[in-house]
Structures are given as structure tokens and as C-alpha cells.
Amino acid sequence: MPFSISHRHEPDGYICPFCDIVRGSDQTAMIWRDDNCIAFLALHQSSTNHGSLLLRPLGHFENIYVLPEFIGAPCFGVSKKLALAVKAAHGCDGVTVRKHNEPAGSQDVWHYHVHVVPRFENDRFCSARLHLLSLEQRISLA
Numbered sequence: 001m002p003f004s005i006s007h008r009h010e011p012d013g014y015i016c017p018f019c020d021i022v023r024g025s026d027q028t029a030m031i032w033r034d035d036n037c038i039a040f041l042a043l044h045q046s047s048t049n050h051g052s053l054l055l056r057p058l059g060h061f062e063n064i065y066v067l068p069e070f071i072g073a074p075c076f077g078v079s080k081k082l083a084l085a086v087k088a089a090h091g092c093d094g095v096t097v098r099k100h101n102e103p104a105g106s107q108d109v110w111h112y113h114v115h116v117v118p119r120f121e122n123d124r125f126c127s128a129r130l131h132l133l134s135l136e137q138r139i140s141l142a
Contacts, residue, residue, distance in 0.1 A: 009102060010062055010110030018056050018111040029138035032082065036074045039082055041138040042115070044130040048123040051090045051141050055079055056113040063101045067112050075114070082116045092118035096125070 010016075021028050022038060031053055032039035039055040046052065057075055061067045083095040096117040100107040119125060133141075 008062060009107070014110055016060055016109070016111050018054075018109060018113060019060055022058055029135065029141065031085075032078060034074075034078070036071055037078055039078065039116070041133070041141055043133065043138070045133050046117075046123075046125055046130055049117050049119065049125055050133075051086060051092075051118045053082055053086065053116040054113050055082060055116060056111055061112045062110050063107060063112055064099060065101070079114050079116060086116055086118050090118040093121050094119040 021040065028043070029041040030038065031041065032055070035058075037055055037057050039053050042052040042054050055075060055078060057067065057071050059071065061071070064072075079097050083097055086092065086095050096115070096119050098115050098117070099113070117125065
């Protein structure tokens with residue numbers, strides 16, 4: 001039986017910061033780009049988990065509910081490559097790959113994106129405060 005999911009939360013006139021990155025109007029430390037997706041160092045980083053990445057499709061899709069599978073599948077493959085690269089680059093004990101959907105799911109940017117986070121034993125990631133990294137700091141991490 002088909003059902004309807006209300007998925008639109010971005011306000012009218014929303015200017016997507018992730019789309020600005022693709023347009024080149026926002027500078028970032030890019031890690032990956034192909035025909036489907038782009039990955040870059042997250043602007044906000046946990047003090048215990050520097051090196052967190054964001055992966056997003058090139059096209060604008062608000063969340064997982066509207067992301068076409070023919071775009072989501074290759075992005076999932078890239079998330080695996082990024083997880084392996086993060087593990088190798090940071091020598092971390094593990095990697096968290098996560099996705100938030102809708103306000104109740106902690107989504108706060110209205111563009112589908114996946115977090116790839118280096119994790120360390122007892123890093124208290126879930127309670128750590130995020131802080132803003134400069135472009136220079138992100139480039140050095142990249």
C-alpha cells in the first residue's frame with residue numbers, strides 16, 4: 001500500500017550552503033569529487049575527532065526520502081572509500097558513518113549529506129562540543 005511522507009522542511013527561499021560549495025562561492029577543503037557526489041572537510045569539528053568529512057550528492061536533494069537510488073548507490077560506495085581513507089589517514093580505532101533526516105532526526109542543513117567521522121576509544125564524541133575550523137585548518141587536515 002503506497003503512503004506519503006512529508007519530507008520538505010527547507011523554508012521558502014532557502015539558500016543551500018552545500019550547493020554554494022559546488023557553485024564555488026564557498027571555499028572548502030575538498031577530498032573527493034566525481035560525477036555523482038562531493039566530499040569535503042566538515043566546517044565544524046569535534047575537538048576529539050578532527051578529520052570529519054561530509055559527503056553529499058552534487059544535485060540538491062533534501063533528505064534520504066527524495067534521494068534517487070541511482071545517485072544514492074554510488075554515494076554509498078564513496079562513503080566506504082572515505083571511511084577507509086579516514087581510518088588510514090588518522091589511525092583511528094573506528095569510523096562512524098551517519099545520516100540525519102528531518103528536524104527530529106537532527107538534520108539541520110536541508111541537503112542530503114553523510115557524516116564520516118574518525119573515532120577513537122573513549123573519545124566521548126556524542127558529548128563533545130563542535131568548533132569552527134578555518135579554511136587553513138581544514139586544508140591542513142585534508
